[in-house]
Amino acid sequence: TQEREPERQPHAGRRVALFPLPFQGHLSPMLQLADLLRARGLAVTVLHTRSNAPDPARHRHGPDLAFLPIHEAALPEEATSPGADIVAQLLALNAACEAPFRDALASLLPGVACAVVDGQWYAALGAAARLGVPTLALRTDSAATFRSMLAFPRLRDAGFIPIQGERLDEAVPELEPLRMRDLIRVDGCETEALCGFIARVADAMRDSASGVVVNTFDAIEASELGKIEAELSKPTFAVGPLHKLTTARTAAEQYRHFVRLYGPDCACLAWLDAHPPRSVLYVSLGSVACIDHDMFDEMAWGLAASGVPFLWVNRPGSVRGCMPALPYGVDVSRGKIVPWAPQRDVLAHPAIGGFWTHCGWNSTLESVCEGVPMLARPCFADQTVNARYVTHQWGVGLELGEVFDRDRVAVAVRKLMVGEEGAVMRETARRLKIQANQCVAATLAIDNLVKYICSL
Ligand code: UDP
DSSP states (O other): OOOOOOOOOOOTTOEEEEEOOSSHHHHHHHHHHHHHHHHTTOEEEEEEOSTTOOOGGGSOOBTTEEEEEOOOOOOOHHHHSTTOOHHHHHHHHHHHHHHHHHHHHHHHTTSOSEEEEETTOHHHHHHHHHTTOOEEEEEOSOHHHHHHHHHHHHHHHTTOOSOOGGGTTSBOTTSTTOBGGGSOBOTTOOHHHHHHHHHHHHHHHHHHOSEEEESOOHHHHHHHHHHHHHHHTSOEEEOOOHHHHSOHHHHHHHHHHHHHHTOOOTHHHHHHHTSOTTOEEEEEOTTTOOBOHHHHHHHHHHHHHHTOOEEEEOOTTOBTTSOOOOOTTOOOTTEEEESSOOHHHHHHSTTEEEEEEOOOHHHHHHHHHHTOOEEEOOOSBTHHHHHHIIIIISOOEEEOOSSOOHHHHHHHHHHHHHSHHHHHHHHHHHHHHHHHHHHHHHOHHHHHHHHHHHHO
């Protein structure tokens, strides 16, 4: 564990209700936050949906940790069909969960001092506020992404959204270093629907949240955090990197949660042991992103042609419409392919020299915290924002263009892994890792958050 022993305050009787969004990249930071609050003497009740529920048996629960399912109705088919986009799912989830969440939270009253709900649960934020429960929103994305969401309605009114093709490389007013092409987008989702969803999130933040908790830290996003606080005039707590602050025990528990879903191949760690330091490229596109079959083939040929050893996560369902089968004749003898990896252990392994990532926020933070430079190839949502910060703000990654072929892949991989440019990024990443560790050692933000909760 990296966490120093927290001071347990006499907060007896103070209970916080947490409500995570039921996706891996959201559940995990919320459960990590639960652990940190408990370690500081607060009691926690995790309200959760029935779909993709955390398994209470996998958590050391007792009087200071309880799980309470809400009884949401099944989502309409159009929100769950394979072609449904994430915005349609989020809108449907919010609609289905509002009343059951309100009833579950009301059943805990008056024993709850405060609620912390995922920042995408705009309906829950409103419901908690109407019950008179002070509620904080946990942003499981970056401060830069959240800022861009707050700016979305303004950008739309000013005519920048929908984004016009000829403006893709223009800087976004007030949001440097973002370009128009880096703003959140979701394939298959109409601009209207996306703007509508983001407006609901931004309105709920303004109208119903008592404060904002962000899984980030000052060394990488101090300026963005300051601007959020100024814009919302609400307390803002940068409590990240959460995965580094929680104890080893919790990490293992989180980990088992993932195992339940995919079953990581831990043998890949032994495979890494047999490789020299910084020689292996880790390739993963997270838990949700899907790519086309053509892109998958070009990745395979390009990775093979780079001559660099690689550990590649081919998650079932990650290639649209089929099982990811390698193209005939490609030589992947330098690589290892697994359905799911113990990612945090992989990134911390000395053999890893680079990470080809979709730039999900958790993956980005995990890479930054281990000092691993990245090859950024975002797919959708906030990944484009994160990729821009990785490559142009922090200087710890190369951008792999939106359209690529095997030759470009091979060149980019070599540039990152054995080139001069990659070496400079690796050194910058090493320095950023030191700063991340300093934040972990301080734990000031989480202590301030607990003080704030106790003042409510
Ligand atoms: N992850 C993992 N093994 C894998 C791929 C991903 O443990 O093979 C974990 C990763 O460590 C991260 C999470 O899944 O914590 C993915 O979250 P992220 O925000 O990066 O992307 P998302 O899945 O939400 O797109």
